[in-house]
Amino acid sequence: MDQxxxxxxxxxxxxxxxxxAVAIAGGVPLGLALALLREARxxxxxxxIVLYVSLGRATPLVTLVLFIFVGxxxxxxxxxxxxxxxxxxxxxxxxxxxxxxxxxxxxFPHEQVEAARxxxxxxxxxxxxxxxxxxxxxxxxxxxxxxxxxxxASPAIAVIxxxxxxxxxxxxxxxxxxxxxxxxxxxxxxxxxxxTLVRLQRLLDARARRLAM
Amino acid sequence: xxxxxxxxxxxxxxxxxxxxxxxxFGVSAxxxxxxxxxxxxxxxxxxxxxxxxVRGVVDGMRMLPFLIYAYLLYYGLPSLGIRFDAWTAGFxxxxxxxxxxxxxxxxxTWATLSTGQAEAARAHGFTTFMMYRRIILPxxxxxxxxxxxxxxxxxxxxxxxxxxxxxxxxxxxxxAVQSQYFIPFEAFIVAIGLYWLTSMLIEALVARxxxxxxxxxxxxxxxxxxx
Amino acid sequence: xxxxxxxxxxEVRNVSKSxxxxxxxxxxxxxxAHGQTVSVLGPSGSGKSTLLRCINWLEExxxxxxxxxxxxxxxxxxxxxxxxxxxxxxxxxxxxxxxQSFNLWPHLSVIxxxxxxxxxxxxxxKDEAIGRAEKLLExxxxxxxxxxxxxxxxxxxxxxxxxxRALAMNPEVILFDEPTSALDxxxxxxxxxxMRALAEEGMTMVVVTHEMAFARDVSDEIVFIDQGCVxxxxxxxxxxxxxxxxxxxxxxxxxx
Numbered sequence: 001m002d003q004x005x006x007x008x009x010x011x012x013x014x015x016x017x018x019x020x021a022v023a024i025a026g027g028v029p030l031g032l033a034l035a036l037l038r039e040a041r042x043x044x045x046x047x048x049i050v051l052y053v054s055l056g057r058a059t060p061l062v063t064l065v066l067f068i069f070v071g072x073x074x075x076x077x078x079x080x081x082x083x084x085x086x087x088x089x090x091x092x093x094x095x096x097x098x099x100x101x102x103x104x105x106x107x108f109p110h111e112q113v114e115a116a117r118x119x120x121x122x123x124x125x126x127x128x129x130x131x132x133x134x135x136x137x138x139x140x141x142x143x144x145x146x147x148x149x150x151x152x153a154s155p156a157i158a159v160i161x162x163x164x165x166x167x168x169x170x171x172x173x174x175x176x177x178x179x180x181x182x183x184x185x186x187x188x189x190x191x192x193x194x195x196t197l198v199r200l201q202r203l204l205d206a207r208a209r210r211l212a213m
Numbered sequence: 214x215x216x217x218x219x220x221x222x223x224x225x226x227x228x229x230x231x232x233x234x235x236x237x238f239g240v241s242a243x244x245x246x247x248x249x250x251x252x253x254x255x256x257x258x259x260x261x262x263x264x265x266x267v268r269g270v271v272d273g274m275r276m277l278p279f280l281i282y283a284y285l286l287y288y289g290l291p292s293l294g295i296r297f298d299a300w301t302a303g304f305x306x307x308x309x310x311x312x313x314x315x316x317x318x319x320x321x322t323w324a325t326l327s328t329g330q331a332e333a334a335r336a337h338g339f340t341t342f343m344m345y346r347r348i349i350l351p352x353x354x355x356x357x358x359x360x361x362x363x364x365x366x367x368x369x370x371x372x373x374x375x376x377x378x379x380x381x382x383x384x385x386x387x388x389a390v391q392s393q394y395f396i397p398f399e400a401f402i403v404a405i406g407l408y409w410l411t412s413m414l415i416e417a418l419v420a421r422x423x424x425x426x427x428x429x430x431x432x433x434x435x436x437x438x439x440x
Numbered sequence: 441x442x443x444x445x446x447x448x449x450x451e452v453r454n455v456s457k458s459x460x461x462x463x464x465x466x467x468x469x470x471x472x473a474h475g476q477t478v479s480v481l482g483p484s485g486s487g488k489s490t491l492l493r494c495i496n497w498l499e500e501x502x503x504x505x506x507x508x509x510x511x512x513x514x515x516x517x518x519x520x521x522x523x524x525x526x527x528x529x530x531x532x533x534x535x536x537x538x539x540q541s542f543n544l545w546p547h548l549s550v551i552x553x554x555x556x557x558x559x560x561x562x563x564x565x566k567d568e569a570i571g572r573a574e575k576l577l578e579x580x581x582x583x584x585x586x587x588x589x590x591x592x593x594x595x596x597x598x599x600x601x602x603x604x605r606a607l608a609m610n611p612e613v614i615l616f617d618e619p620t621s622a623l624d625x626x627x628x629x630x631x632x633x634x635m636r637a638l639a640e641e642g643m644t645m646v647v648v649t650h651e652m653a654f655a656r657d658v659s660d661e662i663v664f665i666d667q668g669c670v671x672x673x674x675x676x677x678x679x680x681x682x683x684x685x686x687x688x689x690x691x692x693x694x695x696x
Contacts, residue, residue: 058366058412059405060373063384067401074397148276155280159377166281173288180292187281194276333543333602336496337557337609338533340525347560352547429547430591 005172009182012168013189019082019164020154023089024147030090031097031143038098039105049098056095061156064088069160085157093150100142104135138208144201148194165189220399223390227400230386231407237300237372237382238411241307242365248308249315250350256320274313280374282306287378303375311368318364322357323349355426362419366412373408383407446510449474449613449644450495455504457490464490465501466668472613472646477639479655479676480648482665483691488648491665492615495646496535497528508535509612533561536606536614540622542598544590550601551577551586554608562609569608576604580634596627603634613644620651652695656680664688 038049068091069084079087108131116126158167165186173179220227256271258264274282287302297305326349334344354361376385383404391400426432452470456463464487472478480488493499495506497514506513513531514523523531544553554573558564564572577583580600590598599619606614616635620628632654639645639658649655655662655676662679664672666687672679683689 055405055409058370058409060370060384060408062373062376063387063401063404063408066384066388067397067405070391070397071401152278155278155377156374158280166278166284169281169284170288178292180289183281183285183289187277187285190278190281191273191276194278198276327541327543327546329539329541329543330545332498333537333539333545335529336498336532336535336537336539337605338529338531338561339557340529342525343529343560347556348545348547355547429549429589431546 002176005176005182006185008168008172009165009185009189012163012165012171012186015163015168016151016154016165017193019085019089019157019162020151022086023093024150026086026090027093027097027146027150028143030094032101034094034098035101035105038102053095053098056092057099059092061088061092061153062159064092065156065160081157081160081162084160085162088157089150089154092153093146096146096149097143100139100146101135103142104139105131107138108135134211137204137211141201141205141208144197144204148197148201151190151194151197216396216399219394219396220390220403223394226386226390227383227403227407230381230383230404233381233386234369234372234383234407235411237303237307237375237380238369241304241311241372242368244308245311245368246315246361248312249319252312252316253319253323254345256316257323271313271316274310275317277310279306279310279371280377282310283374283378299375299379302378303372303380306375307368307371310371311364314364314367315361318357318360319353322353322360325356326352352431355422355429355431358419358422358426362415362422365415369408369411369415446507447474448472448507449476449509450646451505451507451510452491452495453505453507455491455494455501455506457487457494457499457501459490464668465494468504468665468668468670470663470670472644474612474644475642476660477643477645477647477658478661478663479659480646480663480665481650481652481655481691486665487668488665489617492617492646492648495615496532496537497523529561533557533609534612536609536611538599538602538606538614538616538619540618542590542595542602542622544598544601544605546590549587549589550582550593553590553601554605557605558608573604573608576607577601579607579637580604581630594627595623596630599623599627599631600634603631603638607638613646614638616645616647616649618648618650620649652680664691666691 034049034053038046040046065085065088068088069079069081072079072084112130113126116130121129155164155166158164163171169179169182169186172182176182252267252271255264255267258267283302283306286297286306287299290297330348331344334348335341339347372382373384375382376388379385387400387404391397394400423432448471450470450472452468455465455468457465468487468491470478470491480491482488490499494501495508495513497506500514505515508531511517511531512519514528515521516523516527545556548556551570551573554576555566555569558569558572559566574583574586577586580603582597582600582604585593585597585601590601593601602619603614619635620631623631628651632651635645635647636654636658647655647659657676659676662672662674662676663670664674664679664687671685672683672688674684679688680692683692
């Protein structure tokens with residue numbers, strides 16, 4: 001593979017990287033918000049969230065990104081492809097993250113909350129100082145696991161014309177007529193990124209177990 | 214004519230795509246599971262080179278995006294003289310990719326089984342293969358049903374990626390219908406609904422297996438408790 | 441060579457076995473006649489369990505031979521070729537084993553545990569296997585639990601199922617590997633009672649145990665093993681009343 005091809009490939013890698021990063025950064029807090037809203041047991045909102053999470057986990061990313069990219073303008077919301085891609089990845093990952101957070105919240109020992117309330121802390125304070133630091137640690141392995149799935153699913157955004165790390169290999173082979181090298185290099189880059197996250201996940205898992213909740 | 218009527222008039226396109234998705238997904242999920250139950254035996258075969266290679270390949274697959282793997286089979290292999298049509302490449306990708314994931318799930322579950330019962334099987338005259346089929350594998354399925362179910366749903370969703378390598382499945386059909394007749398919402402809502410329905414059915418099946426497991430004391434929660 | 445029926449159900453000839461450089465069995469010899477009950481006694485770590493597990497080739501001896509009803513197990517008659525999985529399985533089908541940790545199959549009900557091997561190893565018809573299993577469960581006194589799953593059973597109940605499961609194969613000999621060591625004291629009696637009944641019916645049994653009263657009452661012969669060697673081989677009265685070696689005396693002093 002020559003210089004130009006490598007350069008193009010790295011541009012594709014960059015596209016995948018920054019779009020994934022934005023979706024990951026937004027998806028973690030969004031998932032938490034959804035989990036908290038659900039636990040708050042507000043009548044209609046709770047049901048909507050359950051429906052959303054169920055749909056979000058069952059819908060293929062390819063279908064969703066097409067739906068949002070083609071459908072949003074018809075609702076009067078103009079979306080360029082990058083925004084559409086980020087919104088789609090966000091909605092998808094938030095649905096999975098909501099379940100991860102929910103499991104951590106559910107398994108949080110109620111005694112700690114009671115002790116804090118007895119000490120006069122407000123609910124917001126309890127959440128911020130007592131619950132969040134701990135459920136953050138127990139949720140991390142699951143959240144990182146979901147990050148690996150996001151990166152593995154990110155090639156779906158190619159279908160709305162974004163030249164990500166996967167689609168870029170088509171571009172390169174259209175010029176060089178050698179499809180195999182760029183595909184192999186792209187595969188290697190993905191594996192390095194995901195492999196790093198997997199290793200991180202194992203470390204976090206060990207740390208969470210030491211907290212032994 | 215309203216948009217839903219247009220969609221109804223062209224429903225064979227969507228349903229045809231749905232049928233393709235079901236065939237791809239159904240055949241692949243079953244074949245992948247069958248393949249994985251053999252792979253997990255290879256993974257457990259100790260420190261020899263064969264076991265290590267298999268474990269390495271399985272770990273590798275779990276770090277690879279599905280689409281790039283499909284690309285490799287469909288666009289990459291022709292350089293080496295191996296040419297698959299899109300459907301064949303799709304099947305091979307789905308089956309081998311998910312076999313690796315199923316194998317890792319089964320391997321992890323096997324590690325939680327008590328070792329004595331395999332000895333009891335051997336002491337009663339079971340050959341290794343029979344012991345695996347009658348004693349080990351049923352328990353792996355019972356214990357790992359929820360995780361296996363999740364992986365089956367991922368297999369269903371991965372079929373949509375194949376639309377990118379020109380396989381005419383549900384997402385490709387919905388996309389074709391909506392662009393031809395200008396009914397994006399209706400077409401995609403139905404497609405998403407069909408995916409959702411299928412995964413609900415899978416989860417219902419998993420729940421039934423879960424009930425059987427609970428009855429035998431092998432449920433997800435109870436499996437951790439040993440008397 | 442004597443061509444009549446082999447006199448011994450189990451013959452152990454000069455078996456030695458080491459684990460990680462430590463000799464666990466040294467040149468052990470043992471014969472068990474048909475219908476005999478032999479109890480193997482000895483301090484912890486003396487190699488008793490290893491000896492038992494060599495008899496059905498769950499452990500492979502480093503040297504020596506083991507014969508089941510006159511046929512060599514583990515190695516073919518030529519003395520050199522190892523038995524392949526299927527032949528070994530066939531030989532093991534003739535030897536029953538009852539384990540210290542019961543080792544029931546958790547995904548099968550009680551009656552399914554007892555019929556599983558007869559159906560899939562011996563090729564017995566399902567109805568026949570169920571019929572036999574019902575009788576055996578009644579014999580060990582656990583009929584009412586036939587459809588229960590192992591996780592609800594007490595230790596004593598599980599072990600009685602284990603005994604029925606071994607009996608279902610109609611074995612030439614049953615090996616008992618410390619069958620009551622993992623049981624709460626109140627549950628030991630019901631298992632020993634079942635074993636006593638078997639011995640009285642003439643089943644060939646090799647029992648590794650710490651239950652001295654049982655060994656004395658039920659055995660035809662006591663084999664005392666210490667540090668991998670057979671130190672004494674006596675009738676129960678001779679062993680318990682008049683032990684001949686210092687090691688045996690030392691061992692017995694702990695139980696009186």
